[in-house]
Amino acid sequence: MTSFDPQMLLSGQYHDMLVAGLKMSLQYLFWAFWIALPLGLVIALFRLSPYKPLRWIGATYVEVIRSIPLLAHMLFWYFGVPEMLPVSIKEMLYEGPVESICAVVALGVYTAAYMAEDIRSGIRAVPGVQMEAARALGLGYMKTMCLVILPQAFRLTVPPLISQTLNMWKGTSIATVIGAAEMMYQAGQVESQSFRSFEAFAFASASYLVVSLIITGIAVWFQHRYPVRTM
Amino acid sequence: MKIRTLAAATIAAITLVSGVANADQLDDIKKKGELVVGVLGTDEPLSFIDPKSRELVGYDVDLGRAVAQKLGVKPVFKQITLAARIPELQQGHIDLLAASLTHNKEREAQIDFSLTTFITGQKVMTKANSPIKDVSELAGKRVATAKGSSMEVNIKKAVPTANVISFDTSPQALVAMQQGKAVAFVNDEMSLVRAMVQLGDQRKDYKLLPTIISIEPLALGIKKGEAGFKKVVDDTLREMEASGKAEGLYEQWFGQKSSLKMDKRAFKFETDKVAE
Numbered sequence: 001m002t003s004f005d006p007q008m009l010l011s012g013q014y015h016d017m018l019v020a021g022l023k024m025s026l027q028y029l030f031w032a033f034w035i036a037l038p039l040g041l042v043i044a045l046f047r048l049s050p051y052k053p054l055r056w057i058g059a060t061y062v063e064v065i066r067s068i069p070l071l072a073h074m075l076f077w078y079f080g081v082p083e084m085l086p087v088s089i090k091e092m093l094y095e096g097p098v099e100s101i102c103a104v105v106a107l108g109v110y111t112a113a114y115m116a117e118d119i120r121s122g123i124r125a126v127p128g129v130q131m132e133a134a135r136a137l138g139l140g141y142m143k144t145m146c147l148v149i150l151p152q153a154f155r156l157t158v159p160p161l162i163s164q165t166l167n168m169w170k171g172t173s174i175a176t177v178i179g180a181a182e183m184m185y186q187a188g189q190v191e192s193q194s195f196r197s198f199e200a201f202a203f204a205s206a207s208y209l210v211v212s213l214i215i216t217g218i219a220v221w222f223q224h225r226y227p228v229r230t231m
Numbered sequence: 232m233k234i235r236t237l238a239a240a241t242i243a244a245i246t247l248v249s250g251v252a253n254a255d256q257l258d259d260i261k262k263k264g265e266l267v268v269g270v271l272g273t274d275e276p277l278s279f280i281d282p283k284s285r286e287l288v289g290y291d292v293d294l295g296r297a298v299a300q301k302l303g304v305k306p307v308f309k310q311i312t313l314a315a316r317i318p319e320l321q322q323g324h325i326d327l328l329a330a331s332l333t334h335n336k337e338r339e340a341q342i343d344f345s346l347t348t349f350i351t352g353q354k355v356m357t358k359a360n361s362p363i364k365d366v367s368e369l370a371g372k373r374v375a376t377a378k379g380s381s382m383e384v385n386i387k388k389a390v391p392t393a394n395v396i397s398f399d400t401s402p403q404a405l406v407a408m409q410q411g412k413a414v415a416f417v418n419d420e421m422s423l424v425r426a427m428v429q430l431g432d433q434r435k436d437y438k439l440l441p442t443i444i445s446i447e448p449l450a451l452g453i454k455k456g457e458a459g460f461k462k463v464v465d466d467t468l469r470e471m472e473a474s475g476k477a478e479g480l481y482e483q484w485f486g487q488k489s490s491l492k493m494d495k496r497a498f499k500f501e502t503d504k505v506a507e
Contacts, residue, residue, distance in 0.1 A: 079403075083410060094411050099396065179375070179396040179407070188314055189397070192379040195341050197318050 005196065009203050014190045018203045021186030026211070028104055028172040028182060033165060035108025040115030047120050050141065058116070065113035070106070070174050077106035078178040103175035103182070111168045115161055122157030123149055155228050162219035166212055173208070183207060257302075257459040260326055265305040268295035269325035269452075272310040273400055275425055276484040276491065277331045277349075277449075290484040291329035294348055294451060294468075297476070298327060301467040312399065314379025317341055320452050327464065328452030331419075333381040334505050345451035345464045347505070350498040351419040352443035353382055356405075356426070359438045361414060366442040369393045375404035375413035382417040385445040415440075419447055421485065421493070428490050448505050465503065472500040 008014045046058030065073075082090055082098065093101065126149050134144040176184040183204050190200040260266050270278035270291055278289040287308050299306035311319050316330050320342055334344040355374075357363050363372070370392045376382040378397040386393055398404040401418050405426055408416035418426070420443070427434045451468075453461045471477040477500050485493045 079406060079410070082412075091411070098412055177399055179378075179398050179404075185378075185397075188378055189383075191318075192314055192383065195317065195338075 004202075005199055008194065008196060008199055014194060014196075014200070017186045017190055018183070018200065018207075021181060021183035021204075022207050024100070024181055025169075025172045025183040025207075028100070028107060028175065028180075029165070029169050029211075031104045032107035032111065032168055032172075035105065036111035036115050036164075036168065037161070039108065039112035041119055043112060043116035044119035044123065045145070047116065048123055062113045062116055065110060066117075070110050070171050071177060073106040073110045074103060074174050074178050077109075078102040081105075099175070099178050099180035103172070103178060103180045107168060107171055107175070110171070111164055114164050114167070118160040118164060119153070119157050122153040122160070125156050126152045152229075155226050158222050158226070159219050162215060162222065166215045169211055169215060170208060173204075255459055256326065256454060256457040257463065260302060260304060260460070263304070265307045266295070266299040266302060266327060267307045267309055267325045268292075268299070269311045269316060269319055269328045269330050270295065270308050271313065271330045272308075273402070274331045274422065276421075276489065278308075278329065290349070290480060291331065293480055293484075295327060295329040297471060298451070298464050298467045301463060301470075312379070313377055314399075316379070316452070320454055323454065326454075326460070330452070332449060332452045333447045334450040334503075335381060336505065337384075342455050343453040343457065343461055344503055344505075345453060345461065346468045346500045346503045347448040347450050347498065348468065348500060349421075349449040351421045351447050351449065353385055353417060353445045353447055354420045354423055354443055355386075355440040356408065356416045356418070356423050356437055357414060357440060358408075359436050361438075363414060363440070366390060366440050366444060369415055372415065373413040374415045374417060375407040376417040377401045377404055381445070381447065382419070386417045389442075389444040417444070421491070424491050424493065446506075450503065468500040 009018065043058050043061050046054045047062070049055055049058070078099065082093055082102065085093065130148055130152065131144060134148040135141075139147065172182055173184040175182050176188065179185070187200040187204040191197045194200070270287065270289075272278050272280060272287055274289075274291075276289050278287060278291040280286065281288045287310075292308065295308065296306050309325055311325070311330060313330075316328055316332060317338065319325050320328050328342075332344075334347060338344075355366055355369070363369065366389055369386075369390045372393060374386055374390075374393045374395050376386060376395060376397055378399055380397075380401075383395060383397055386395055396404075396407065396413055398407060401422060404413075404418075405416050407413050416423075420439075423439055427437065427439075430437065451464055453464060468477070471480070478496060481496045482488055485491050486496070
């Protein structure tokens with residue numbers, strides 16, 4: 001049995017590969033977040049809309065997306081969706097980093113369903129009288145939402161949204177199945193080239209842990225700094 | 232404090248893993264009454280699920296069976312992924328690897344190999360209308376292959392600037408090439424011939440590039456330092472060669488009777504040495 005060799009993690013070719021993977025995972029997290037959050041907000045508003053067809057679209061989105069594993073989403077967005085695009089767009093996409101684009105979209109679309117539910121529950125937690133009061137002041141539905149309800153819901157919603165971000169961070173690892181060169185992929189590459197499984201996955205695990213702890217830290221800080229006001 | 236506990240636990244875990252004593256594997260297998268054979272189950276005709284009977288069959292599977300029979304124990308087949316093959320063997324989760332395993336010098340440091348059981352070459356498949364005429368033109372191009380495979384390493388050796396994208400299984404890599412996400416697909420020649428057969432009418436849309444990127448001797452994988460067990464495995468293979476069973480297996484899975492219709496067998500089960 002060979003012993004743990006920290007040197008290969010600190011410098012050299014394997015270090016470079018793992019760090020490149022870490023950077024790519026962080027980029028996935030960043031871009032997927034900016035897909036998931038706005039999309040989640042729109043879906044949440046759909047679900048709370050006074051119009052039935054919009055509520056129906058929102059509910060369908062959440063139920064369908066949530067019921068299918070992230071792994072299936074990844075494979076679908078990579079092997080399925082691009083094939084349905086017009087040829088010119090498809091070829092343009094295939095020229096570029098298609099693995100990364102598909103991974104980010106899959107991750108964003110998937111997390112949006114969970115974020116929508118968090119945002120919806122936050123909005124629902126704002127007492128109904130707030131809506132009534134705003135409407136009594138003569139504000140329309142959209143203005144009531146933007147000026148009265150959403151700002152109050154914000155404090156309630158941010159901690160669970162941060163926790164979804166944490167899930168999304170771990171979800172980036174699934175992109176390895178579509179050949180995207182994120183951290184788990186690179187750890188696998190280092191393993192198959194060096195046969196040092198323990199070191200490669202120790203690096204990956206430690207990186208996931210550190211980033212997760214940072215995200216958790218942000219959630220704790222936010223709750224401390226912006227506590228939910230008694231309503 | 233917490234960090235200290237964590238560190239202590241980690242050190243304890245490492246000591247535990249490294250400190251496990253190696254009993255003789257041959258005795259263990261006989262005592263258990265079963266031989267756990269690691270197979271891919273996704274690589275026809277080496278090991279795959281027969282669509283009719285839903286059973287695991289193939290060349291590798293038959294070799295595993297033969298070793299179990301020689302030992303007088305029950306063969307138990309365990310499906311594993313390409314990338315997990317060597318760790319699974321090293322950690323003792325399986326006794327014998329019969330998993331489309333290439334015998335090469337790099338891997339000799341990790342595990343032992345039986346006599347060579349099959350020889351194939353690795354080649355590159357592209358679309359027939361692709362402007363690429365040979366392997367060297369893959370420089371800077373996207374090339375799909377299977378994760379944790381020797382193809383991954385060999386294509387990098389053949390064309391260092393190729394952009395290699397690896398998938399969990401070879402069929403996924405082939406689909407990525409068919410869809411245009413990569414210009415080429417690397418696999419061993421036997422698997423490529425099989426893929427061509429499966430493509431049916433579409434096979435005219437694809438071609439194999441002429442250069443062989445590496446000669447691949449396949450063998451069964453054995454945990455390092457298990458001389459007693461290795462001898463039994465090699466003896467089994469030698470007996471199969473002498474009795475003509477080895478030739479029969481080749482004919483059944485690769486020869487004219489099979490769907491691959493490959494040429495006559497040009498190797499024998501005789502050596503466990505490979506070239507650098």
